[in-house]
Amino acid sequence: MSNGILVFIEHRQGAINKVSYEAVAAAQELGAGTGQEVTAVVLGADATFANEVTGFKLAGVLSAENPKLADYTPDAYADAFEQVVKQRDPAFVIFPHTYLVRDFAPKLAARFGKGLVSDCIRMKAEGGGVVFTRRLFQGKMDADVTARGEGTVFATFQSGAYRGDQAERGEGAQVESVQVEVGEVRMQPEAPFQEVKAAVDLTKTEIIVAIGRGIKSQENIALAQKLAELLGGDIAASRPICDAGWLPIDRQIGSSGQTVAPKLYIALGISGAIQHLVGMKNAGTIVAVNKDPEAPIFDIADYGIVGDLFEVVPTLTEEIQKLKG
Amino acid sequence: MKIVVLMKQVPNKDAVLRVRGDGKWVEEGDLSFEVNESDGYALEEALRLKEKKGGGEVVVVTLGPQRAKSVIKDALARGADRAVHVVTEEFGQAGPFAAAKVLAEAVRGESPDLVLAGLQSDDHGYGQTGVIAAELLGLPHATIVIEVDWSGEQLRVKRELESGWYQWYTMQTPALLTIQSGISQIRYATLKGIMAAKKKEIREVQPAVAPGESEFQTVERVYLPLKQKQTQFLGDGDAKKGAAQLAEKLRNEARVI
Structure with missing residues (x-):
């Protein structure tokens, strides 16, 4: 046996x-x-x-x-x-x-x-x-x-x-x-390489504002960008955003992108597929904003807002501005 | 040149899922369905390869119940030449080996030069069906492919490794490739394409093996994930109120801003 x-x-x-x-x-x-x-x-x-x-x-x-x-x-x-x-x-x-x-x-x-x-x-x-x-x-x-x-x-x-x-x-x-015996090998590998040296190293960033499909269009990224700048952080994204070419690939978080553990991770319109979660679940404080109350991102979030990110983000930006005086 | 594309129908990404009465799967009655995301990219890649080669045939092979016809019809409208539908109402929970075995039998008679599949399904997420089918068909394979270069005699594919690394492979053909999502822009079906699709062949076949017979893993129970963290939900449905509370909590409770 x-x-x-x-x-x-x-x-x-x-x-x-x-x-x-x-x-x-x-x-x-x-x-x-x-x-x-x-x-x-x-x-x-x-x-x-x-x-x-x-x-x-x-x-x-x-x-x-x-x-x-x-x-x-x-x-x-x-x-x-x-x-x-x-x-x-x-x-x-x-x-x-x-x-x-x-x-x-x-x-x-x-x-x-x-x-x-x-x-x-x-x-x-x-x-x-x-x-x-x-x-x-x-x-x-x-x-x-x-x-x-x-x-x-x-x-x-x-x-x-x-x-x-x-x-x-x-x-x-x-x-x-x-x-051990190895038979015919029907594929010839070439040397592995990195496409471009990652211009942005998100692993050193303390605050990350990340966007997903919920951002809807490239123009809307400015909204998240503004929040990131106010917090002194960096903007990042889940795979679909980088696939669409809305942000460069060196901003991608997840199994095929960077793995990060910042102090604060704000996920906007990211549902939280496994491939994304493995790249950020060790962040200190995780905030999730999503319309879908069942989105898996809420499983690992410390703070969650179920709602429209286009309502949440401007108010959040405004309130943080006030707090920062 | 003949390219077979394995395509699957899965529940809509935004679908709200509920556990079925027997606790072993989700309630499918009120779900809407769509093509598995990476399978859509596999089809697009097949169509582009055919165009670059200036000829050939793209054949869609789908395992699933009658409702999966919508995936097949859409693929034909986008430009696939014909389809084989392995019809079964019972393969919904088939494990990767059982599904691959049935698909391999359906593909075998086609003797394709290339087989393309999505890298994993959005429902079960096994990520194995293509690779197992390749083994059963005796084909070399490459997974998580993001670029296919078949301009010359030889097939070259670019594979995605982890953490931003890539690698090119030169492959013997026939071969099977699993395609990563997002590697190209997927075309829309044109009105002409939709009209033309009506005349294209969809051949229905029965699965060569019964579901379950060749499977060794059983789903005992399906349930909502246990929460890993106690999430504080803010705003109670009022997004603006939630945002204000969040700013305050990030400042005074989490102390991260």
Whole structure:
């Protein structure tokens, strides 16, 4: 019977992606709840990155190696990981829900006749079974999901669902290197690059006024801009605004943009899709203005106003002006 | 050159969702539906590739109940050449593997040169159906694609990585790509297009496998998210009053301004 837990450690552009440590914390909790050991899995040309995770409390670190794993491709990663899963027959494989994992893990799971329980935000192990919770409808609903049937369960956890600094440290796990076979790789990657050096570094800003679809037109951005200036802050946006070209991409907050944690974050007309929330949920004080009382942004807001931002923002600007004298 | 586009119908983005009586899904009776956002961009990309190549065929494949016809008709009006509708009233909650399996069977007979899909659905948000379908069809894939260059013999795609990084891949074809939202401006259907669509073929087929048979994850319960923070709602429906209270609270309670 399938037994044990594997946790995938991701590295990219020459460094371990720290979200992997959150996956370690998730796997350790699952291990405690189901009485199973956790082994880390690192894919690469050699054991360089495997050697970096031996400090966690793990049964071991499995370094699956092949020269074709030097640069990430979904074909090579799926081939390599498939052999690891076949050899170990784990009960669970846990991944961080990153873009890289999204690219190859569904392919891997499909080879075992499965999908992933993807983008989970929490889980509960009870009575031998595990209930995973994931978000539906861009964060508007939660769903409790169980896996059924034989074999391995593949699950990914959303960034921020667990804390990397709470992954348990250990005595020094052993690295086991195994050579894996990789078949034909049908895509050739070129070197990753950044489009433009981000001209605006929003990670250092203390106050952010962010706009979403609710701003309705490019002309209306001036309204939010004025508020941001008054507060000595910066303007930012959710993805649709940058896609429309109303603000440059270096103003985008979220999984494909910047991740920020300012003292104050004012979200105007942003519904709060997961991809946006992961970029700003660690802000100190969060204000949300939205017409829809069910908008997910209110789940993480300290202050909320249900209403029209075109009524709220001018009054707010005026009142703050008064307070600032 | 033949391009297949996988398109799904999902509840309207602004829809107010209520949990269904059995607690396992949302009440669909009073919802309005629309095309899944990124699938719309996948179609647009297919149409542009066909135009650049100066010929070929764009075939829409949709899995869903009869109401999903509105997505198909709209795609035909925008310029798709024909459609295959895998009709089922029961696949609403299908997991990614089951949905991908049915779609892969519908695509297989088409032998396309390229398959495009949105990167994830706005309802379930699994983000896997395209990738699993590629595996089942034996095709190489690339996800979160924001630019497709097929001007030469080779297919080159630009992928979005995280935190502002990008990467180009050269792909063997046939291939499957999942397309990111917002990569182009989606065209409107013209009156001429709408008229022409009426003559285009929509072939109805039955799913090759029954829902549930090949799925391993079950939605046990759907509910409104537990609040992570105690939100203070201000103004009580009066936006201006709320704004005044907010200014005061930001100053004196949160002390952030």
